[in-house]
Amino acid sequence: MATGSLTEFTRFGYGPAPGDRVEGTGVDPDRLLAQLSLPAPEREDGLADRLALLADQEREKQAMKAGGPKTDVAIKQLRQRAAADVQAYLWDPVLSDAGFAERLVNFWANRLTVAWRRGPVEFLMGPYRDEAIRPHIGGRFADMLAASAWHPAMMVYLDQAASVGPNSPFGQKQRKGLNENYAREFLELHTMGGVGYSQTDVTELARLFAGMRYDEEGARFDSARSEPGEKIILGQTYLNGPDEIARLVETVALRPETAESVALALARHFIADVPPADLVAGLAAAYLAGGSDLRPVYQVLLSHPSAADPGRWKVRSPHEYLAASLRALGVTPDIAGGRKVKLALSEALRTMGQQPLRAPGPDGWPEMAEGWVTAPYLAARLAWAETLAQKLGEGALPADLARFVLGDGTEGPEADTIRAASRAEQRWEGVAVLLGAPVFQRR
Template sequence: MQGALLELIRFGYGPLGGPIGGPPAPPVAPGGLDPDRLLASLDAPDPVTRPGTAARLALLADQRRARDVAKAGGPKDDSAVKALRQLQREDAAHWVTGAATAASGFRERLVNFWANRLTVAPTRGEGVHFVQPYRDEVVRPHVAGRFATMLAAAAWHPAMLLYLDQARSVGPNSAYGLRRRAGLNENFAREFLELHSMGAGYTQADVTELARLLAGLNYAPEGAVFDAERAEPGPKTVLGAEYGTGPAEIARFIEALALRPETAGSVALALARHFLADDPPADLVARMAQTYLDAGSALPPVYRVLLEHPAAADPVLQKLRSPHEYLVASLRAFGLTGEEGPDQGGPKGGLKTGPALQAMGQPVFRPQGPDGWPDRAGDWITPPFLTARLDWAEKLARLYAERAEPAALARHLLGDAATDTIRAVGQAEQRWEGVAVLLASPAFMRR
């Protein structure tokens, strides 16, 4: 497979097709996989278009005020509730449209990778409103920065504090804890060590001590705060080092945690597994981990080691696209955004990408647990999930096949990896069937 096309598939969401009703897509530029080009794309402007945490906190404050007025016998005002629900619907759609129209597929893939590694989900009260801002404020600004900075931003974001119950954790010897007989919730501390950073090499005592250190880190109506009344007094010993109390000590711990060899190895393995293979080359993971430590957790040098390894240019596609990646790649094949309605050749009610993702096993922003979406093929290859992909392929093919010649589209999307697919496409009796065969082919489902 041509290197530049491989670059779009393995490190992005696949090549763009021509827009519906517009000119055909230009051919993929000649040349090989170019690490410099991919890394330079991380510096391109990446404007955030969705309302952030501050806007949502303001709406939540309006909602509370309206509720208080109604309880006191005043007029009912549900405008803030409606506005928040509308934001939720738009956020869900944006997960698809943002990737389908992304100028840099590599950057967008990294945003989704890191948001998945430092997972939050809308399962705790007001946390439902902060998932999109979390992605835009914690992950997006730091994909080309230091992991330590991203990790600290995650720890202080309302979405994380609510999702992993940190807002319920109280130092048992704090003023609040003694008064209310409240205690620690270790959920956030455990996942911070197990899933977000080290993965191994810590003890239960470290989890408890970290929970004591993090006590006081809380969510309030104005957002993330440090509540000294909930903070556990006295020294805390985590991973062999002693810490005091307060935000500065939490920051000192996170910096030390990010620079541990266990964290470096965990980050390197996760990146290599996501982009290259379910079981990536051990020598690559080791070099990425050492580079991570040498660079003080700066991520671009780690990406460069990944991109320059021979496995990155292997023309054999190793990874199965996740449902989100598969759906986005199929939209890009036709130059679609995912929001097309009848006026753009779509069905009444739109393409309904959300229900399609749910049927494929990846409901929008709702992973099964704090470990995020799986990154191995076996978790996505089940009869119901594959049937849902075939249903989506047929739906898209029936809608848009008349605007694409199947064999030409296969060559554009897969290059010289399309040989077997073109042969299968050529056996279809109708054009839409040929396009469906292409979208449902093993070659198209891989990256």
């Protein structure tokens, strides 16, 4: 059970759930920031276990190629772990009392996107979110950036593990060369936001990153693949090795372009598609003053007048909408998977345009309304609202439920939705009216 204002639950979380105490108005920054110190969800395994299974899978494949018996023990276990990652993605926001923390996990995982594409990435998604992102949501962005850079999931997703210095011993012998994908996205999407650097900087950064790879033991730097010589990046000179990579990551993380990009992204995610300019400036200033420490940045965000504005200026993403609707009705995994219910959550998200853990590209999922407000996606939301209401809405009192999740105002779209829900002939129909209402689809 959690306590907070409706604005805290809605703008900075995934909406209230039965048992939550919705009280007061405005935003209490300290109450939301306290969530960052709560324990993380428990998992059955981590990166080390996944890498060991991937090594086992490779050994099984090699044994079969050599004429040995066919075996699929490792790949079956990997697929089970990947399915568990999807379930965690679906249910963490629904079950957690720390909605703000869960929103931050998903925000930062989207900014530093890794998604199922090819190779072993699908088996590394959960550990990436849990070990590269989650531990750093209340710390320094520079540390999160470094953890992301060295995580095998990122190395595979953006081809860094395949990048080789062309003049390195390995590159000369195997005639391999640079892959600039990660270097490009590091500057454009992860840090500086597409300004303040040149293509030459991208190439030089790729030369510096050459040698970053991983094996069964985890991430490491392979000097045999490292490009020799100095690299000049953003006007600074770097040599080879992990210490120089760490210096580069720290330097770029603390640049004003990165501060401005991070500030705009946070304000756009939580407040409005076009956020107040003074908020963005304040976030950037706090970011630089704190050396990329994120707590002071969140403090500015939560203390700005726009944070407490009762208006719902943002369209919920499908993931947020799904979680809010499940929370409103108190749905748990046992209920959702019950024989008479069988909610197909992943399929529902797919039809709404957000298939779990499969962002369409390195720039992640859309943060603006135009990415979600299309005729097919809206039709899918209404279909989900009807399905959920038909299966689980008959036991609810529609008007009371609407007041709980929308507030008890007497005018505006919230009041209109409460009245419409209360007039439905059957309870489930009233719940469907609520869940399908435009105001419920916003935060």
